[in-house]
Amino acid sequence: MSKVVLITGGSSGIGKSIGEFLIEKGYTVYGTSRNPKNYSDSKFPIIALDVTKNETIVSAIQHVVNTEERVDVLINNAGVGVTGAIEEIPESEIKANFETNFFGPINVIKAVLPQMRKQQSGLIINITSIAGYMGLPYRGVYSASKGALEILTEAFSMELKRFNINITSIAPGDFATNIASGRYHAPVLKDSPYKAPYENTLKMMDAHVDEGQDPLLMAKAVYRIINKRKPKVHYKIGEFMQKFSIVLKRILPDRIYEKMLMNHYKL
Template sequence: MQSKVVLITGGSSGIGKSIGTYLKSKGHIVYGTTRSKAKYPDFDDFALLELDVRNAETIAAAVAELIALEGRVDVLVNNAGVGITGPIEETPHEEIANAFAINFHGPLLVAKSVLPQMRKQRSGLIINITSIAGFMGLPYRGIYSASKSALEIVTEAMRMEVKDFGVKITNLAPGDFATNIAAGRFHVTADKESPYYEKYNSTLENINESVAHGENPVQVALAVEKIISSKSPKVSYKVGATSQRLSILLKKMLPQKVFEKLLLKHYKL
């Protein structure tokens, strides 16, 4: 496969780092992004550009720098994201807005920034990293589910709008992978006076255990390479544990209340 110039947001750690390291090993020219390069003085897995997906100026500057260096951008992997957990009633609304700024508005801003160059090239690929959680409303992860679901849907619209320009857009929805996402996640600290205290904390333990025992993130990197190699990418891809991928099918097939009961049983609610 011909070498591609690849830009990966949130590339300094977790899934983004795994994707970048793997693609570089396959001969691609990889640039990752981070909000602060100063935090990674010894990072040498691949080149890093400074970019905050909440800040349009930093996005424009990073994309301009990449084009000045390489003359093109072939692939954008919109990977930067943030976790958020808590009872929706008790989640500060500024944290809800921040989650949408990073998980939904950010990927759109970056995509809009690379599209003029991709249209000029008459080629390009945008892979939006969504989540299996975005296919269903999960208790105490409702805001995260909603932000990823919004990105999933808007991608479906964008790919139809840009197809005549030679640009392809697709979604890649991972399940739970063993990364450090929990370290950067916002989570409500419900006190013992909260009516949600017991069930929320038991659910949070369930969530953390799933991530800790999640799949190897290199699986996501393999999926990204498969998409890059495809002449006609699908609308959406899923990667992760079989049970998590199966949950999407069950939601489509089962009556709504039956599926809801399955989730309640899983989370012991």
């Protein structure tokens, strides 16, 4: 019997690549979007779900359960970026970022768990970010929201083990997607004390995404994890230096690591 996979934010970017790859491998895939009518040409069904609105979460999962009678894999992929000096990002935008990147995945997990317990099986994959392993300049809010989801995954893993439900996180590096266009960018203010370094960092971040890796690599990683009997709690997918930066953070003194990051961003 084909496994049933639900991917939040499955209409574009990494989510779309994962869905299309799993379809080719024989999985039954459902993606989600706030505006599914915009994706009538999708290779798999796109259903309405806004991770900031709990009623849409419940409705979407119920639709999949009513149709397929199970949900084997949940991929929490929906997320948004935010850039800016922390001092200059409005509080409303900080909260909005956490609503999508942190509270949204929590509520989707809560909604799918009763069905997975009923099945006595399930796999939940949280798509986080390598940025979640370190506080990056002018990406501090994004780093914090993704880092919080990494820690939450660890706690969930221990709580869900008794129900034969596995949960894992995959932290991607830079991939060639349209994430930059969906970010909230704090404006570069003419009289801001952060103007020059923020402006330069913003250009560097956009270039990293434009030159990023093929999202197909993420799709293949998800496929491998789905087929593991005992997946690890954390995975990192990206270029060598991006993954190695996490290792360096563990072994280097804090100030030396901070200096290394500041040199990288030319601060």
